[in-house]
Amino acid sequence: MYVTASPTLIYTPDDDEELSTAIVSALSDAKGRDITEDECVLYDSIDPDALDKLFRDRSDDDTVKVEFTTHGAIVVLWGNGDVTIQVEDLESDPNYA
Template identity: 90%
Template sequence: MLYKPDDDEELSTAIVSALSDAKGRDVSQDECVLYDSIDPDALDKLFRGESDEDTVKVEFTTHGAIVILWGNGDITIQVEDLESDPNYA
């Protein structure tokens, strides 16, 4: 999923949407919320403050998935669902 910092949607909302797509269900209704795993405000500041010359990458685990964010202008959001992996325990 590609996110542009000037979109009307907050980065944290885009992350929840990407997680929901990967999981095939609405994760916003889960007991575990994004704030339990990472500070969304800090992510917004980190990616908003970057320059086009620098690449920023952040990886974290939440909702049984690995979320990878990277960008140097636009932000790519990649979600790997761990629960669909037979080796995930």
């Protein structure tokens, strides 16, 4: 599910969707292009396997937040029962250099 508030996109992955796949989808949608065609890959910024484990192997009472920058965007993952991915496209900000 996507919610956009320009230039921020919020994505909630499906229960059976790999978190790394959801991040790539959210980034691609926020950027308006397929980021898998970029030279920079997600592994250059963060370990997707560790993220999957961190967010999937916890109790619903725990709140987890991870924030990182990749592909000219800030990615924030929240988990407290469900996982939410927020992507802010920095390149669409006229003040971004």
